[in-house]
Amino acid sequence: MMLIHRGKFTLKREHSIHTAGFCILHSSPDQLIQQLHLLHPEERSYYDTLKFDKRRESYLLGRISAKKAIGALSSFEDLARVAIEAGVFQFPVVKYATTHNLQVSITHCDGLGIALSYPEVHPLGxxxxxxxxxxxxxxxxxxxxxxxxxxxxxxxxxxxxxxxxxxxxxxxxxxxxxxxxxxxxxxxxxxxxxxxxxxxxxxxxxxxxxxxxxxxxxxxxxxxxxxxTSPDLEEFWRFFRETASRAGE
Ligand SMILES: CC(C)(COP(=O)(O)OP(=O)(O)OC[C@H]1O[C@@H](n2cnc3c(N)ncnc32)[C@H](O)[C@@H]1OP(=O)(O)O)[C@@H](O)C(=O)NCCC(=O)NCCS
Known part of the structure; x- marks a missing residue:
């Protein structure tokens, strides 16, 4: 079974308020492969060069959760047209999104992938x-x-x-x-x-x-x-607790 939680949260500051997106994904490798259509051709070319199953899995966990986090923030984005490239220090760089200045932070572990999408003016890690x-x-x-x-x-x-x-x-x-x-x-x-x-x-x-x-x-x-910044992470942590406890079963 694939478990996906997506949502948004606010980032309150004294003189501004920003919105970030998140995706928490728990998936088996087989189910991840069913999401290959979400890869941009540039990502697919890179994916095809990967030799180790573990890295193929972590790459998909990261890219799929990041795209869905972008989708949580900008529901009109065609996620297969968005590419997430690796920068010179391997940081993710969002390319071709119609929503300008969006970036993501990615993490993966076992079958869990979690990503945050955020406006560049307000970075997250x-x-x-x-x-x-x-x-x-x-x-x-x-x-x-x-x-x-x-x-x-x-x-x-x-x-x-x-x-x-x-x-x-x-x-x-x-x-x-x-x-x-x-x-x-x-x-x-x-x-x-x-x-x-x-x-x-x-x-x-x-x-x-x-x-x-x-x-x-x-x-x-x-x-x-x-x-x-005061982030409103209540929903994010609720979904994280739920997914993490199921991932351990
Ligand atoms: C970047 C780093 C902190 C990632 O942490 P990790 O626990 O290994 O792996 P995570 O799953 O949490 O995160 C991996 C994701 O971080 C992101 N990432 C990688 N480098 C990054 C950077 N410089 N800045 C921001 N994000 C970065 C990528 O999106 C990566 O996923 P992807 O390769 O599938 O796109 C860490 O691996 C690192 O700095 N490595 C390089 C240096 C190193 O190996 N030092 C070892 C000394 S103990």
């Missing part, structure tokens, strides 16, 4: 990881002493908080469009606060941004937004 005790040692090696201390201050298991901090840093690297091609200390998480079942963080150096994280089932998703 997203990251999703499975909490896996086996990865915790590797993640811990990448965290700063300050981040390691932070992970002990919230009521979650250590492997969950380490993965949470890691997804915040990856989402930050996506909003910056650099990816992790830097000294990871630059992305240091400065604070970690529980807010209901969500967690909010600020960054030591990139003080213009903040991260909001949700842990559901075996997954953690973090979204990074400009620090002074």
């Amino acid at each position: 997203i990251d999703l990881e499975r909490t896996d005790k086996a990865n915790t040692t590797a993640i811990k090696e990448q965290l700063t002493a300050h981040e390691l201390a932070l992970t002990t201050t919230v009521p979650l298991p250590g492997d969950v908080t380490c993965t949470m901090v890691w997804t915040m840093k990856e989402a930050l690297s996506k909003i910056l469009r650099t990816g992790l091609t830097m000294d990871l200390k630059v992305l240091e998480v400065q604070s970690l606060e529980k807010d209901g079942d969500l967690y909010t963080s600020h960054f030591t150096h990139l003080i213009q941004y903040k991260a909001i994280s949700c842990h559901a089932g075996a997954y953690i998703c973090s979204i990074v937004v400009p620090g002074k």
